[in-house]
Amino acid sequence: MLISRRKFLRQTAYATSAIASASTLAACGIFDQSPPTSDAGSEDVTRPATQDKKTLYLYGWATYVNNQEVLEGFTKETGIKVVGDAYDANEVMLAKLETSNGRSGYSIIYPSDYMVSQMRDKKLLTPLNKKLLPNLTNIATNYLELPHDRGAVFSIPVSLGTTGIAYNVEAVKSIVGEEPTDWSYLWQHKNKLRITLVNDPREVIGMALHTLSYSYNSKEESQIEHAFQKLRELMPAIANFSTDAWRDPLASGDLMMCMAFSGDAISLSRQNPNVKYVLPNNGTSIWTDTIAIPRGAPNIEGAHAWINYVMKPEIAAKISDANSFGTTNKLAKSLIPDDLKAIKALEPSETIIAKCDRITKLDPEALQIYDGFWTRLTTGLG
Known part of the structure; x- marks a missing residue:
């Protein structure tokens, strides 16, 4: 399933002012019109704010939350059932968390990098407990000092x-x-x-x-x-x-x-x-997808277990294969499929990165x- 990045970098302030005019222009044919959101991506889904610790609710881009092989592997390893809901815009996720006042029912979210700084300012994120994330050493250190969240205090970059x-x-x-x-x-x-x-x-x-x-x-x-x-x-x-x-x-x-x-x-x-x-x-x-824990997450321990799990090299490689993005996991690079690995543009060289923004x-x-x-x-x- 291909993820639309149409709203990936659109900020709330822009969206508020432009949605009406964009809809009008779409009718004139100059804009593409995105397909309707599937049931899996519906923002109308309600998840229980109070949960037992044997269930973990995820909210993110489709290839992160609907990858059955990855979800089932986590359940087999931890005994925790995983339920994933997909969104097609950071703003949908942000609005849901804001209106829930910390009771969205989700313990894992996948905000893009700019959204992390916005959510941090709004105090919508829970600081990560690095002691519960031993696999953090698998992430290339340069991705842990990005300007949206220096030191990876609230988020871990997973895809490039x-x-x-x-x-x-x-x-x-x-x-x-x-x-x-x-x-x-x-x-x-x-x-x-x-x-x-x-x-x-x-x-x-x-x-x-x-x-x-x-x-x-x-x-x-x-x-x-x-x-x-x-x-x-x-x-x-x-x-x-x-x-x-x-x-x-x-x-x-x-x-x-x-x-x-x-x-x-x-x-x-x-x-x-x-x-x-x-x-x-x-x-x-250039941009990154991150993984984070929202404020009020009902399963903090399970959330950390999930983050640690997806930082395993073999799991990170599966995720990269599914979404055709580069990975921040330095040990996963050798494990991604050969056809994907052969694409030079998958991950920019240091020379190109120096020219990027x-x-x-x-x-x-x-x-x-x-x-x-x-x-x-x-x-x-x-």
Whole structure:
């Protein structure tokens, strides 16, 4: 099951101001429309706030909470039954935990990195007891000092994701010739390309900011406007802004190239050798999925047992195989399937990482600037 990252990096302040306008624009066909959430991902599910210690409720992205092999292995090892509910947006999870006032019934959640800092500020997370996590030594130390949670006080990063370029090899070679190596390729060949960009203002405007040597997280209106003007140059090549609906058209050659999130793109490339995913040589956005314990978790001991379990190398490798993301587990890297391991873009090199940026939380005033230019870009207004 492929996870949509459409709302992965969207912050509550942006979502509040933009959902209504995005819905209107979707009806005009410029945005993709995400499929309805399945029963497994319904935010209407209610879990008991008071539980025995033989059941553990998880709330996270689908490939983390619906992997039956991993869930059943934990039950066999600990005797604890695991029940997983999936969400398709960090904001859904955040809203549920906020309204429950610490009585959501969940003992494990999977927030993305920026959401950890937001939840920490709202005091919605429980500090981790490292004494109960001996397998923490399996996580590469550089991932334990990320700015959203230095020292991994409230969360453990488990998966590594990127934003890059997915492309149809035959279509690109026949029409353009050379294959893409960085974001500048889009502008160099804009008159020959038919592309999509993700339906995410922070990612798209951030990419343009990055190509202009600005930060992905710029708060300067003049810089954001500069990025907007640069993106306008690409409009003749852009078929639409789509985070999910590009896969079939790309595979068939109707689209030549798509801005895509790594899990989605690598999953498709594993199924179709005519599709490749590359990380731009000039850098891109990089992000992590984390695992954490929410405030009021009814099964703290079971939660720590689960976190320690998924940090076992063989389990981390299974999770990486399921979601086609890189892993932060240094001992799991040699255990992931050969076809996945062979994909160079699975995990960026240290050279590429040095050129990358992480999308971080911005204040509402800055987000309004992004929202304004995003609306102008996607509606074709000057």
